[in-house]
Amino acid sequence: MGSIAVEELKKLIPNAVIVRRTVPGLKDIPVEMKILMKNEGCDAGIALGWVGPTLTDKITYAVYSLALQLVQLEFEKHIIDVTVHEDEAECEEDLYRIAMDRVRKHVRNLVALLLEREKLSMFAGAGLRQGRPDVGPIVVKKDG
Amino acid sequence: MGSIAVEELKKLIPNAVIVRRTVPGLKDIPVEMKILMKNEGCDAGIALGWVGPTLTDKITYAVYSLALQLVQLEFEKHIIDVTVHEDEAECEEDLYRIAMDRVRKHVRNLVALLLEREKLSMFAGAGLRQGRPDVGPIVVKKDG
Amino acid sequence: MGSIAVEELKKLIPNAVIVRRTVPGLKDIPVEMKILMKNEGCDAGIALGWVGPTLTDKITYAVYSLALQLVQLEFEKHIIDVTVHEDEAECEEDLYRIAMDRVRKHVRNLVALLLEREKLSMFAGAGLRQGRPDVGPIVVKKDG
């Protein structure tokens, strides 16, 4: 999954500096991500994980995923979490296909999010120059 | 769901400044909400999400929802979380109707909460001027 | 439920200042509680909520309840959480009776806890004046 992500990223942002690390298990990702975020000053992260089908695996996924939220909130950076769950498909080939497709799609989503932010920032800057009578609610929409 | 929320908000607070963002998935909302809360100085947030029917989807919802609590507690601002769960209805049309109705109702709730706070603050201010012999328990009532 | 709680509180602490707020849903309680705790300097809180029977409702309860723990730990104040769960009874009347009874009992518990603390503090103060050779374990007992 890692090499697909790197390949897709290089296609979309050719001059991106990419730091890639392999850790033994899902629960080792959040602290590694924090260390890299802090030491390398990254703009975003992608976590790639494989989740087994048992209740223990699901709990592990919950714990990992919550810890990754904490890292995101601390650094105010997006970390896209691409997990493939073994109970999503019935054979290994289907799982493999799901994984490859999900990695590519999530990488594109992340890049869009990073580039869109720049546009948003320009817009917000313009808005500030024109003055703002009131600051209203945010709408964050998530497509189904 | 996003455009319905914006439409409803504009009806209720015509001069509100609304910042709207689309993110790839539920778990990308909390950090995006934090970034917007911090950079745009918003008064409140609305998170719109769609939750699938599997155990993994439910765990994802739990993780997202808890992270959103952390953002609310950090900024001391309400973020209303409007999620539609696929197991709430049997066909897509019903789900769609539930979603539209929920968005409108939650937006009205949020606006009522924001406007009620101003009234409360006035009252509390008056109370302080008259002196307070003792500060007692809070009651936060949630209607069924 | 809110008016029962206020009635019971006034009976037990006639000169208490009570701040009461209604929010749209369970997940809106923690941040509201934090805002009130901070702005009104309350001694304690009571959260009243109604929890549905689905898995989503149970997750929502878990998220709300954990966020309320964070508020309690931050302010070092008790917030009694009175939730009634729809799967606790088979008909609405029973649920209503459970709710009324639970509210009254929890309010009495909270008041006892607040008053007992004052007594404890006096005792602890005396203990300190006599010197303490060693500080030992705490026992916090919870009755069944």
Added chain:
Amino acid sequence: MGSIAVEELKKLIPNAVIVRRTVPGLKDIPVEMKILMKNEGCDAGIALGWVGPTLTDKITYAVYSLALQLVQLEFEKHIIDVTVHEDEAECEEDLYRIAMDRVRKHVRNLVALLLEREKLSMFAGAGLRQGRPDVGPIVVKKDG
């Protein structure tokens, strides 16, 4: 359960200062523990609780237990959490016997942990005087 714990503690550390508090429910323990830890400067805590058999009870246990972890991490003190779960036995007498036995055993464990720490500290101090070329991994073993 509280008096058994106190009795056992006094047997093992006769000059310990013990602070004992009763709170209405499981979820009231973490904040009470924090208040006592902070105000009384305790070395350790014991939380005694009874957990019902429903899903709601289990969620409540999870929330309480996680909040207790936060208190432990903040104060860097052990708080042993002795819960008896109603689904552990089929009759009340068995539950009662389990509870009594567990309280005694956990109190002994806690005392051993506190006393062993002192020995460890002496050892670690000696180690430092001899110089340490490198600081390696920790092994924390939990017996089955």
Added chain:
Amino acid sequence: MGSIAVEELKKLIPNAVIVRRTVPGLKDIPVEMKILMKNEGCDAGIALGWVGPTLTDKITYAVYSLALQLVQLEFEKHIIDVTVHEDEAECEEDLYRIAMDRVRKHVRNLVALLLEREKLSMFAGAGLRQGRPDVGPIVVKKDG
């Protein structure tokens, strides 16, 4: 499990200083780990635990595991969490074999992670000297 871990560690890093502690239960590990991390300045941790088959055991595992994430994030150090779950095998011998094998493998993983970091740091340093036009996304890959 503890002695296997120590044996494996000594084989791989002969001059490592190893601090080993036994605590009564899973939920006592996170705070002990934090105390050791802080007082002994360790580079990494290994937590060894045994998890029963009931829902209560699984909740305990979730709580322990999340608290261990918090310790890792605070100290920015890896703590590998080696748990053996009783529902993983049908007889004690199989469980024992799984446990032994997992401990050895996880210790090797941890050591690889620590040594690889040094290499990474050298590389990152070189990268900085050559200048970096842009800092791009991180990829953390987890093998299946």
